[in-house]
Amino acid sequence: MSTIDLGKLRFNYAGPWSNTTVNEYNDVVQYGGNIYCYINPVATSGNSPTLAATGAPTAYWSLMVKGFNFIGAWSATVAYEVGQAVAFGSFVYVCVTDNSGEQPPNTTYWSQFIDSIEYQGVWSQTTAYKNGDIVTYGGTAYVSNQNQTGNTPSSSPTYWTPFVQGLNPAGIWNAATQYRKNDVIVYGGSAYLANIDNLNFVPSSCPTQWTPFVMGLNPNGVWNVATAYRKNDITTYGNCVYLALLDSTGQLPGTTASTYWQLLVPGYSPRGTWVVTTQYSINDVVTYGGTTYYATQSNLGQNPGVPSSTYWTVLTVGMNGRGIYSAVTAYMPGDVVSYGANTFLCLANSTGNAPVNVAYWTMLMSGVAARGVWVTATLYHLNDLVMSGGNTYIALVEHVSTAFATELAANQWQKFNGGFNFRRTFVAGTVYNQNDMMTDGYSLYIALPVSYVGGATAAADVVAGNLQLIAQGESALPAMAGNAGCFLTTDGAVASWLSIDDIVLFATLLDC
Secondary structure, three states, rough: OOOOHHHHHHOOEEOOOOOOOOOOOOOOEEEEEEEEEEEOOOOOOOOOOHHOOOOOOOOEEEEEEEEOOOEOOOOOOOOEEEOEEEEEOOOEEEEEOOOOOOOOOOOOOOOEEOOOOEEEEEEEOEEEEEEOOEEEEOOOEEEEOEEEEEHHHHHHHOOEEEEEEEEEEEOOOOOEEEOOOOEOOOOOOOEEEEEEEEEOOOOOHOOOEEEEEOOHHHHHEEOOOOOOOOOOEEEEOOOOOEEEOOEEEEEOOOOOOOEEEEEEOOOOEEEEOOOOOOEEOOEEEEEEOEEEEEEEOOOEEEOOOOOOOEEEEEEOOOOEEEEEEOOOHHHOOOOOEEEEEEEEEEOOOEOOOOOOOOOOOOEEEOOOEEEEEEEOOOOEEEEEEEEEEEEEEEEEOOOEOHHHHHHHHHOEEEEEOOOOOEEEEEOOOEEEOOOEEEOOOEEEEEEEEEEEOOOOOOOHHHHHOOOOEEEEEOOOOOOOOOOOOOOEEEEEEEEEEEOOOHHHHHHHHOOO
């Protein structure tokens, strides 16, 4: 008769299943996350409960309680059993087939149990990301679509999906910084938004990489040739304020038709007397000669006195007294000099151009200068007065004297005033000029030509038409009674007295 072991009519919890443990009928073991009951009447060891977990027929085990056992983060070195649960990325997976080194979400071995997300911080190219991981890249958060490493979120839609769109303030632009999509930087006076990942693309000139986000102005002090300026920078140069239109280094503000700068606020800057070695900026004000100029563009060594200058414009016209003209002095427009009896105003830069040169000078004030007796080989200026004979002459043009008669005939002189020049006793061979008066014996003579050389006697010169007898003299005087205040004269034969009225009438006739 068979013996029945009543102890086997109840369940016996034998703990976690072990490959070396001998299990008997109704032994209950834990395997993975499930509870199994041993159903074979013959005690054995080494028969895994795995098939029972799948619902397949088995001669050894029956699934008693289906559940799972959370082990922790998945590891490639752990042997997993059916029903064990692991965390991988932001998900929880339950093992459905015993395995080792089979990475979730391989559906042959794992079943997704909990779908979640896990924040992994800023994206790194060397980090292995799991499905559901969230990273920030630039100003945007991305969620990983699958397990991956090294795929840039902004340009890898197969691996990443934008989770939260945002902006990432990245400070002042730097050529050495790797920027990411949606980074916001400051460049010049403006903020720019990165359209795509980029490195060393200048924001102001690369619209593919950058979009203006907030346009503004950036004060950048006094212009310096060594400073790298950026679009919308503001700088002062001279007495003006300029706005940068483009990035530039060493591009001088104030040049005409400048593509780099725009005049924002004009102003004038007094710079004193013009100096050839000084760098001037637009609207700098200088004095040159007696005139004030302002610069119409930046320049160095551009003389303000040059006619039709494109660098300078007259601001105020003035005069600068320079004294007596000198041929070796450099004169500027507005300089005023005295030359002869006249005053001249300089019109253009001039050295060695006499004031009578109308291309450089204009007469400001006329006058006369008494130069005494005419002398040959002398430079006479316009309006100089000389005496020749008994007359005074005024110079009509500047010239160097050679022969007075020739000059008078050439209209270089004009009679200014008639008169007499008493030369005392007539001397043969002497040069006499018109209206010279001399005596020969007791008679008085006057010279008629502009100039002539006296002959042997005065009487002979009268015959030659060079002298005219004015008064015939006698060795004995006529009676003086009743002739008070009269002058003695003669007709060549008889001596007589001449009244003052007669003399005035005679002088008038000579002047005509």
